[in-house]
Amino acid sequence: METQIFKEKTYTLEILYHIGALEDSIHFIFDHQTKTCAIIDPAWEADLFIKIVTDKGYKLTDIWLTHWHFDHTNAVDELVEKTHAKVSVGINEVSYLQINTHPTTLKHNETIFIGNTAAKIINTPGHSAGSICYLLAGHLIAGDTLFVYGAGHCSLPGGNICELFHSLQKLKQIDDDIILCCGHDYGSKKVSTMGEQKRDNAFLLIDKESDFVNYVQGMQYGTISYPTTPMTYSQIMAML
Numbered sequence: 001m002e003t004q005i006f007k008e009k010t011y012t013l014e015i016l017y018h019i020g021a022l023e024d025s026i027h028f029i030f031d032h033q034t035k036t037c038a039i040i041d042p043a044w045e046a047d048l049f050i051k052i053v054t055d056k057g058y059k060l061t062d063i064w065l066t067h068w069h070f071d072h073t074n075a076v077d078e079l080v081e082k083t084h085a086k087v088s089v090g091i092n093e094v095s096y097l098q099i100n101t102h103p104t105t106l107k108h109n110e111t112i113f114i115g116n117t118a119a120k121i122i123n124t125p126g127h128s129a130g131s132i133c134y135l136l137a138g139h140l141i142a143g144d145t146l147f148v149y150g151a152g153h154c155s156l157p158g159g160n161i162c163e164l165f166h167s168l169q170k171l172k173q174i175d176d177d178i179i180l181c182c183g184h185d186y187g188s189k190k191v192s193t194m195g196e197q198k199r200d201n202a203f204l205l206i207d208k209e210s211d212f213v214n215y216v217q218g219m220q221y222g223t224i225s226y227p228t229t230p231m232t233y234s235q236i237m238a239m240l
């Protein structure tokens, strides 16, 4: 199992890569002062996640979801049963969620906390109807909205290509030095900054909605291949 750890002022972010059948990335936010932990999109390995948190002397108190898809939520009920953690999800995602636990709903621009560590909610529909990203001091937890050199598909219920375009335009306003943390490790490298992605990610480089739709539909039809490496604007335009 590959992991990555980022030590920040008020929290430590730990990432587990390639977890479960769909190789999800699982994010833990450990708040230093209160010794509480939030896990983002727990799936596949509930007991492993509990062990990771308790071995450090922390308590798992919160489960933050970016979207409803099975591969991001299938350990939620077991974790709630075993830890009584509180589940939070974007308000527009509730009707799609397939878990037994009743969640707290989050709105755009709201700030939530794990201990003394703050996370701002950014509504980013497109990959799903109520996808959200969590912006912390130093990191963007983007779920499946934005990947390193890529972005999420829009082919499941609630997905919408035009909405994804506008959500990604919104994410371009995030500071360049923020580290992008994704729901899957689909790119040619695991870690990147928003500055690097704004410069080299095809889905962020396209600035016209109609071009974006053509690009994503081209992938759906198999005429354009999904990018995993840096792209230039002219390379993208040559494909359309």
Ligand SMILES: [Fe+2]
Residues within 6 Å of the ligand: 067, 069, 072, 127, 144, 152
């Ligand atoms: Fe997803």
